[in-house]
Amino acid sequence: MRHLLSCADLDLATATGILDLAEEMQQVQSRPVKKLPALRGRTIVNIFFEDSTRTRTSFEIAGKWLSADTINVSAKGSSVSKGESLRDTMLTLDAMGVDCFVIRHSSSGAAAQVASWVRAQVVNAGDGQHEHPTQALLDAYAMRQHFRTVGAEGFAGKKIAIVGDLLHSRVVRSNVLLQHTLGGEVVLVAPPTLLPTGVENWGCQISDDLDPVLGEADIVMMLRVQRERMAGGFFPTEREYTARFGLTEERLAAMKPDAAICHPGPMNRGVEISSAAADAANSLVLDQVAAGVAIRMSVLYHLLGSDEGAVH
């Protein structure tokens, strides 16, 4: 594999391979020496043009546990703030002999653009409102673990409801693409103002009524209302949004038995998800976080473990 830019890059064998290896990688956390030598001598630069704590940290830990040298570059205080273009910044770093860039950028398509310029391999850690493939992979990982605990194997026949601010979310597109490959059925639930353009071509059922979906979904994934990206006018009031689309305590009780709750975080408790739901026994929120390092180790190994993805 050369780059991971989109979940559309993953075929079933690769996606399953990444999930399987992540299970092995999770064991490393409980070993006396939390280190595998697989990526010894590789240099990974995490370059984040947008703030992030959990994604950046988990990529850094993942690289280090695989013995790669990981370096963090944040846009603040870098030459980007002196007016250097993205292309020049990336080509400069590339010329230093970097093997892999993990990049987050506020513009959709930034990671793919960078991949077309540099010699290094590229992982998309979030590009604008477009994609966030490693988040979708760790969501799938947490879901798969949950399905196993209730005695089911795989995603076939599973209904996954993704609820909330789909317009500003990069997680939703990656999840839809990945579930399309893995075999899960995605139902999108959102107010019409928060649906992305072209969503009717994604091949998913779309609804603006959460309650009927709730009774049949195996996974209910709540997305954050991204107030910082909203200039207003998407819904009348927060209370009205919560009343129609929030996972309230009453809705928690109406969920199908054995169904679980996901949230990619950070959560707005009381808005899209109630505290009762966030902390419920069937909430996978912390499982998702725990899977973050293991999934990213698995992705980095699949990209950099062999020289076949590199340019010589």
Next chain:
Amino acid sequence: MVDPAPREVSTSSTDGSGPTSGSEESSRTVVDASELARSLSRIAHEILEANRGASDLVLLGIPTRGVHLARRLARLIEGIEGSPVRVGDLDITMYRDDLRSNPTRNPARTSIPGRIDDAVVVLVDDVLYSGRTIGAAIDALRDLGRPRAVRLAVLVDRGHRELPVAADHVGRTIQTAADERVQVLLTEKDGHDAVTISRGGNR
């Protein structure tokens, strides 16, 4: 040491005792099922003798076929001693020195039965060849704990070492040419037990 024998020799004279069946094209059986079972049984006894019993013993099979062999040895040792012996799997993919030059391979499972500190670990593999797998396995063990001793049991030693590695317990030593392929077949994976040698296809 340089292999003194020219590569053409050793096809017929490597193993005089075993029944040879040249039925499949250039693949012949050098160890049959009953010989394989006897070899394993002898290794089980040897391990117990060297260790003076089964206490502190941990058998770790190296995937793929080493895992099955380790399980069989564990059953044999249990049969002799009457008490269970710890057995697990040790995958060494991430520790290979040729990892980068090969296509991406998904590692198999590693499962260590409890702590290995101060235990006597017996690594179990099917074929000992260059010794690089065992070198990687010793590196992997170092990250998992500090065994009191590490020993090596293999079903077949085919020579051509590239690292200073020697097995403590060997089922069968077979002289081979470098371009021959030695394959251990096990019921669990291949449907029947045998060791075969074929020409071509470097292993």
